[in-house]
Amino acid sequence: MTAIPQPGAGEPRRPNISSASIQLPAVTTYEQVDNEIIDTLKPTKKWFMALLLAITCLAIGAGSWTYQIHEGLGVAGYNPPVMWGVYIITFVFWVGIGHAGTLISAILYLFRAGFRTTIYRAAEAMTVFAVMTAGLFPIIHIGRPWKFFWLLPYPNWRLLWPQFKSPLVWDVFAILTYLTISTTFLFIGLIPDIAVLRDREKNPTKKAILSALSFGWRNSEAEWRHFVRAYLFLAAFSTPLVLSVHSVVSFDFAMALTPGWHTTIFPPYFVAGAIFSGFAMVWTIIIPIRKWWKLEHYVTLNHLDATAKMVLFTSLVVGLAYMIEFFIAWYGGVEAEQAYFWNRVFGQWWWAAWIMLTCNMILPLSLFSQKLRRNPSWLWILSIFINIGMWFERFVIVVPSLSHEFEPWQWSGYMPTWVDYGILLGSFGWFFMWFLLFIRQLPVFALSEIKEIVPPRMKHGHSHTGGH
Amino acid sequence: MKQGMLGAFRELDATCLAIEELKKKKVGEVTVFTPTPRHEIEHAMKSPMSKVRQFTLIGALSGCVFGYWIAIWTSEYWPLVVGGKAISTWIPYTIFGFEVMVLVGGLSTVAGFFILSRIPRLTMTVGYDPRFSHGDYGVWVKCAPEQLKTAEEILRRNGAVEVRGEG
Numbered sequence: 001m002t003a004i005p006q007p008g009a010g011e012p013r014r015p016n017i018s019s020a021s022i023q024l025p026a027v028t029t030y031e032q033v034d035n036e037i038i039d040t041l042k043p044t045k046k047w048f049m050a051l052l053l054a055i056t057c058l059a060i061g062a063g064s065w066t067y068q069i070h071e072g073l074g075v076a077g078y079n080p081p082v083m084w085g086v087y088i089i090t091f092v093f094w095v096g097i098g099h100a101g102t103l104i105s106a107i108l109y110l111f112r113a114g115f116r117t118t119i120y121r122a123a124e125a126m127t128v129f130a131v132m133t134a135g136l137f138p139i140i141h142i143g144r145p146w147k148f149f150w151l152l153p154y155p156n157w158r159l160l161w162p163q164f165k166s167p168l169v170w171d172v173f174a175i176l177t178y179l180t181i182s183t184t185f186l187f188i189g190l191i192p193d194i195a196v197l198r199d200r201e202k203n204p205t206k207k208a209i210l211s212a213l214s215f216g217w218r219n220s221e222a223e224w225r226h227f228v229r230a231y232l233f234l235a236a237f238s239t240p241l242v243l244s245v246h247s248v249v250s251f252d253f254a255m256a257l258t259p260g261w262h263t264t265i266f267p268p269y270f271v272a273g274a275i276f277s278g279f280a281m282v283w284t285i286i287i288p289i290r291k292w293w294k295l296e297h298y299v300t301l302n303h304l305d306a307t308a309k310m311v312l313f314t315s316l317v318v319g320l321a322y323m324i325e326f327f328i329a330w331y332g333g334v335e336a337e338q339a340y341f342w343n344r345v346f347g348q349w350w351w352a353a354w355i356m357l358t359c360n361m362i363l364p365l366s367l368f369s370q371k372l373r374r375n376p377s378w379l380w381i382l383s384i385f386i387n388i389g390m391w392f393e394r395f396v397i398v399v400p401s402l403s404h405e406f407e408p409w410q411w412s413g414y415m416p417t418w419v420d421y422g423i424l425l426g427s428f429g430w431f432f433m434w435f436l437l438f439i440r441q442l443p444v445f446a447l448s449e450i451k452e453i454v455p456p457r458m459k460h461g462h463s464h465t466g467g468h
Numbered sequence: 469m470k471q472g473m474l475g476a477f478r479e480l481d482a483t484c485l486a487i488e489e490l491k492k493k494k495v496g497e498v499t500v501f502t503p504t505p506r507h508e509i510e511h512a513m514k515s516p517m518s519k520v521r522q523f524t525l526i527g528a529l530s531g532c533v534f535g536y537w538i539a540i541w542t543s544e545y546w547p548l549v550v551g552g553k554a555i556s557t558w559i560p561y562t563i564f565g566f567e568v569m570v571l572v573g574g575l576s577t578v579a580g581f582f583i584l585s586r587i588p589r590l591t592m593t594v595g596y597d598p599r600f601s602h603g604d605y606g607v608w609v610k611c612a613p614e615q616l617k618t619a620e621e622i623l624r625r626n627g628a629v630e631v632r633g634e635g
Contacts, residue, residue: 030503030603153538161542165550165560173567181574188578192601196503199598215582216589218596221513223585224505229518230581237528237574244566451504456480459627 023453024118026297030451034196037445040293041197047440054432061426064419065140073143077417081410082402084141086420089394090427091137093277094130095175095249096270096390099242100278101127102182105189106238109231115306117453118298121446122289122439123282124186129434130281131179133427138171140423167251174248181241185234191217192227192448246274253397259340260401263328269321273393276314276360279307280386285435287380289444298445301374308373311386315364318393322361336406348413349400356396359389471635472496472610474595475623480508482627483605487512489622496611496619501600509605520580527576528569535568536561594634608634 027033068075078085101123108116139145151172155161162169195217198210217223247267254266283304290299329341345353363385366372373379399414416424438444477483483500487509490498500509539561547555582588595608607628609619616633623631 034602153542155542158546160546163548163550164539164543164564165553165557170560170563170567173564177567177571180571184574184578188581192504196601199601212588215587216591217587218589219501219503219600221500221502221509221515223587224502225510225515226518226520226581226584228505229520230577233520233524233577234574237570237577240566241570244563248563448504456506457478459479459482 023114024298024300024450027450027454029457030454033447033450033454034200036295037298037443037447037450038197038200040289040295040444041440041442043440044292046292047436051433051436054429054436057425057429058433059426059429061423061429064422064426068140068143068419068423069145075417075419077415077420079412079414081405082399082412082414084398084402085414086416086424087137087141089391089398090424091134091141092249092270092394092397093391094134094137094427094431095246096274096277096394097281098127098130098134098178098182098278099246099271099274100282101125101130102178102185102238102242103275103278104282105185106235106242109235110239113306114453115303117449118300118303118445119282119286119307120449121186121189122286122444123278124182124189125435125438125444126278126281126285127182128179128186129431129438130278131175131182132434133431135175135179136427136430167248167255170248171252174245178241178245181234181238185238188227188231188234189446189449190442191215192219193443193446195219196447197443243271246270253401258401258405259334259336260325260344260397263325265321265324265328269318269325272314272317272321273360273390276311276318277386277390279311279314280383280390282307283311283379283383284387287376287383289439291376295445298450301376304376304379305370305373308367308379311382312364312367312373315360315367315386319361322357340401340404343404344396344400348403349396352392352396352399356389356392359385360393363389470613470616470633471594472608472633473616473619473623474597474609474632474634475607475620475626475628476597476599476630477605477607477626477628478603479627480506480605483607484508484512486607486623486626486628489626490607490609490619493618493622495615495622496609499595499608499610501596501606501608503601503603503605519584520577523580523583524573524577527579528573530576531572532565532569534572535564535566538568539564604629 076085076087101120104116104123105120105127108120138151139148142148150156151162151169153162153169153173191214194210194214198207198214201207201210247270250266250270253261254263256262286299287304290296326341329337343349345357363382366378366382403412403414405411475486477486483502487498487500490496491512491514498513500513502509540556543556549555595606595610597604597606600606607623609615609623611619620631620633
């Protein structure tokens, strides 16, 4: 096996990475790509410990949910009129996390942004598992999960169909479409890589499974030609889809006549926030992976720098949206709206609002420093703050609005119970359990796409990198 | 009886030269295996554009029509006035038109990819070698017995590290 080169060796101190074609100077052959990335499939002690932790969290969540089903929704801390709480907050949080995956894999693909190549597989897998996690929360929230199928478009016994004018039904369609397309996108991209695993596998049972999963893929030119075209169209579909899904999620709020919610800024505000939080979760995942498996020469500092610029940009967009919300409340002159925003930042919910503002607006400003953008440890710490901040953003949207509507006699408080916290913890366990199982079975970096940016062996001359 | 000749190459340009010569001399039917898509091979093969887009277009249009239709038809089937709005309201129903367009369009793209690539394939056909997914390029020439010698010569002359008859 080729010796693992040191990260960042030979990289200039202040490189210009504005070009989309970010290369991997320390990766020189296709064989090196296969050998080093497939090495990540070997189980390690850290992997087992992480899996054990994830399953423990999941067990706590499952126990809490079982208790809630037995006892009823009353144990969940709802306090009328605050009848949306941790479950809807966490639903929006996970849908948001799921957005960066498709942004990286589809939108950055269409824009030919080279820095996506090494991180998109992890981001795509993250998307699928995040949407799977998000999808659980409306079911948990309704209290009687066995009635969930009422939302699906089929008629009841009186031939009455779901109300297609309801944002909740839009949400069902949007999330199911997103889950289906992002899973398909992930799996299609995996087919050539599974074929690589199949061809290296010695164990006949595993070889048979990998053969079935790779659909007999042979790497022929004709297969690649159709693959590339299909991938392009899936990316083209996913691009408006990713923007539409979080817009539709924002309609769950914006269609209601509730202070703080009934505003046209919500769709772009939600989409920017989703990309922001999704990129943070990509850091949370990819930075340990590159360190633990010594893959710093694949996810280079240039790549992290480029993603940091995306995070900085989306942080500024989100910050601007926060400011515009205040401006509109003041400029609109609606007393209930003004009182709500005052209460949100300087009143009852000041602590949540300031956690949000600090984590999402103030700390990401550090990314104006190139030195910090190229510091993986800082990026990882920042990603945790952003994840916390974005969860609190959804808390600040959901709870203060419902607890401070038009009529003062309705004003109330809200405090999550241990059941809420248990299920929240369980959602992280569920997400990371799937992710850890994924990276143990399938390549977390895309073998075939990384090979595209590695210069091919030539007998006579040079070739452009980038196959298609 | 051999069905054809398989050549394994280490270098991309050597592979392309072999393909071009085989095509020029019209020696059999050429299939190329490559670990990653390369435009150089596509140019050498002079392959037509993939027809996946036709599946995408048909799927997307069908999905869009179905999305609008299910929302409109179910509303008209049992009319319920909500907030004084029309029974069939175009703006919210565009969400269904769009979502189902993406869903059916995406899935039909995948179906097109499978059909055109002729996968799932239950068995590996002749002319494949596991090294072609790893780092080498393969050129499989399916030809008549009298052309086997010519195919072998072309593959060797252009730098194939291994040439073998298969079938």
